[in-house]
């Protein structure tokens with residue numbers, strides 16, 4: 001008995017507001033489906049955050065539908081839980097996964113908490129917020145009891161565990177029942193494989209670099225999925241790396257050697273098939289960042305999808321990231337100026353993002369941003385989105401679909 005385990009696909013996520021990055025995630029999802037079919041597994045487990053939001057765009061929904069139908073054609077069912085990203089705060093709300101039940105998706109929910117696949121117990125719990133830890137613990141106890149009756153059992157969760165994340169976790173490792181063979185986790189975007197109880201615990205991680213702090217893990221473990229063989233006394237884990245759609249380059253260069261350093265960087269990226277994202281730290285800056293930004297743009301614009309510069313000045317330790325290169329002085333620029341007093345670029349970003357959403361009356365998005373800010377800054381590993389922008393990008397398109405949702409709910 002062999003299955004594929006993946007998580008945190010975040011279909012529909014438009015990193016840095018770029019359509020190309022949204023498409024990258026669709027592309028990598030297709031490649032993962034190819035690999036699953038090639039591996040000829042018995043089933044697939046998706047441990048949450050299949051979609052970036054609980055109201056995915058038709059393109060995100062279609063990408064998943066296409067993948068799911070290809071799996072169905074190959075006789076491979078998928079079991080899935082809902083993560084924190086694709087669930088809504090309102091308890092009565094319906095997650096997007098239910099759209100795919102007729103296409104063969106087996107949604108593991110609080111009501112339908114487990115399935116039996118050829119004698120294997122597959123139980124799980126959708127993401128539960130930290131405030132409801134009692135609910136989480138009692139659901140775990142219930143599943144643990146039910147799993148006792150089966151030879152092989154899998155527990156599917158989308159939660160942070162204290163052993164693998166410093167803060168903002170919902171579970172301590174001791175809270176996990178120890179009688180499952182495989183713990184199919186989601187939520188942390190880095191790859192984690194551990195022994196637990198009588199079996200194995202795995203976070204397969206996100207399939208692409210969704211936030212800058214995933215870069216080191218990507219260099220170490222790559223991105224991809226795992227194939228699990230349940231036949232032995234202990235599950236056998238095979239990590240399958242799937243190439244990400246485009247490269248990320250992290251480089252530190254010296255302002256005093258700007259032209260040469262940019263030249264050598266250009267030589268590296270010229271051969272790339274797809275334009276990379278370049279994170280550039282520039283040391284020893286002693287002049288206006290606007291001018292340097294112009295030089296960087298003129299050298300690298302054609303070769304990169306995006307350059308994200310961080311300027312380090314001679315006379316201070318603070319990092320300042322250029323938010324707008326337009327050089328004009330509008331409300332946003334004034335806000336940025338004021339927020340810089342905090343000496344924290346994350347606060348600058350949050351302020352700018354909140355200004356952007358609230359001025360468009362998108363209070364739900366603003367709430368989301370504030371929540372993400374907390375997650376990202378008080379939780380070093382869980383990642384979700386990086387809204388930082390070094391140049392003005394097109395606004396994220398989020399249709400107002402509240403009306404549609406109400407109609408849909410009534411229809412059910």
Ligand SMILES: [Mn+2]
Nearest residue numbers: 008049187383
């Ligand atoms: Mn996630």
